[in-house]
Amino acid sequence: MLPTASSAPGQPETAGDRDGRLGVRLADVGVVYDTKDGDSVEAVRSASGHIADGRFVSLIGPSGCGKSTLLDVVGGLLAPRSGTVTIDGEPVTGPRRDTAMVFQEDSTLHWRTVLSNVAFGLEIAGVGRKQREAAAGDIVALVGLTGFEHRHPRELSGGMKQRVAIARALVADPRILLMDEPFGALDQQTRMFMGRELLRVWDETRKSVVFVTHDIQEAVYLSDEVWVMSARPSEFTAKVVVDLDRPRGPGTMSSRRFHDLTSQVWEVLRVESEKALDAQRELEP
């Protein structure tokens, strides 16, 4: 287990950040997993990049390339084998209070109500019941779960459970939000709706977001930058800057520029996905 980092109090916002110290910086991050049978898997070879304060960055790449792994590293859950991750210039040595995660798999606590799930992080941080439930109530409304506060996760759909996880991440008002395919379990319409909702929240709060997705359109629609990862052992093969105007809306998706950008991402991704498939084929007899 990593030692817990003392939480970094909010530093003066962007003003005076000429040297780009603020935000998340990955420098030559490499991750190797030791498997149970004594083997090792090189998941990430060399990932470098800077997510400036308040930027929305999407990670996209073939399945198994190490997206979740990278989020774990930034979230302080996993120590990289090589390289460093810094947040506002401080090395990440463990989970931080100003970073919140939404996991790829269902992470709701099924014995707790929606409200108490959302308030869980605050409870752990020692916030009093009244205060944390008020805060949780506000966020529950924000993610559109009003009326479900006292339901249990088993009474919710997969998408609603993901919204609970998103609400739990938002409630402590983190500066950095790490989201691992939060809309993965949703149908296309709900997915687009949730994406718009997320952008609305983000427009109000301007957190730094690292957003993992398999959906190119979603990535381009939401992000300031789309980082494309190579097949494992991975690195970033391309960083596409999305210069579409904000706030974005239904018109964004029908624009010429949107189309160009998605094609650009698709081109890089196609090459990487083929490589990943070839690698898999080689393993087969």
Added chain:
Amino acid sequence: MSGSAVTATARAPSRRRPPPVATVRWGLVIGSVLLLEAAARIGMIDPLIMPPPSTMVVRLGEIVAGGGFLTDLTTTAAAVLSAFGLGAVGGLLIGILFWRLPFVGATFEPYLVSLYSMPTLVFYPILLALLGLGPAPIIVIATTMAMIPVALNTMVGLNSISPTLPKLARSLNCSRTQTYLKVLAPAATPLVVPGLVLGFIYAMIGVIAMEFILASEGLGFRIGYTYRAFEMQDMYAYIVFVFVIAVAANVALNAIERRVRRDME
């Protein structure tokens, strides 16, 4: 031309609703008691083999009213509760250990499982020799019997927790105690509780069976004693009592289990 006679609101001819399951169950119980009563009364069953149920109940009333019954009851209850308490604590600890140290778990689990299918009672003579006649050997055997399902269910319950939950706990900076109490324990509870229920039942079976073989007081001992003394009415009175207690315990434990599963799953 007339349309189909069946419309959306038309109903199939209503059949008589079958009686609810609970009614049938109680009906069976009451029916068989009445049948036994009648059979014993008209002499179809030799009253020396089995007296009519009403006589058993009356006799039970006399026994409860008379002295000595309370001693037997408290002896048995104390043995069951201590065996269950020790077995539950031991089982939980073993389960947690086997989960925390997968190597130890994988090594020792087969022993535990084979102990499960072994009639542990056969060790009674050995324990008797070691610990002497008294509550100790009874409690040792019953504790072992109670401990096994608790240990196995605890291990399985903890192993089946999604790895995302400990990750969540860490990302929220949960302390070790918070992680155990607020995440792992509730997540494992739906499987641990059935283990505890089984453990209690095994403790009960173990104690009464052991008392039956060799003891100087207790409900199980009293059943064996009255049997050997040919006091059939007394024996049946005690059997009725144990039977009712066992069924009541089972009903209560099942209710608890269902409740926990409903709230925690």
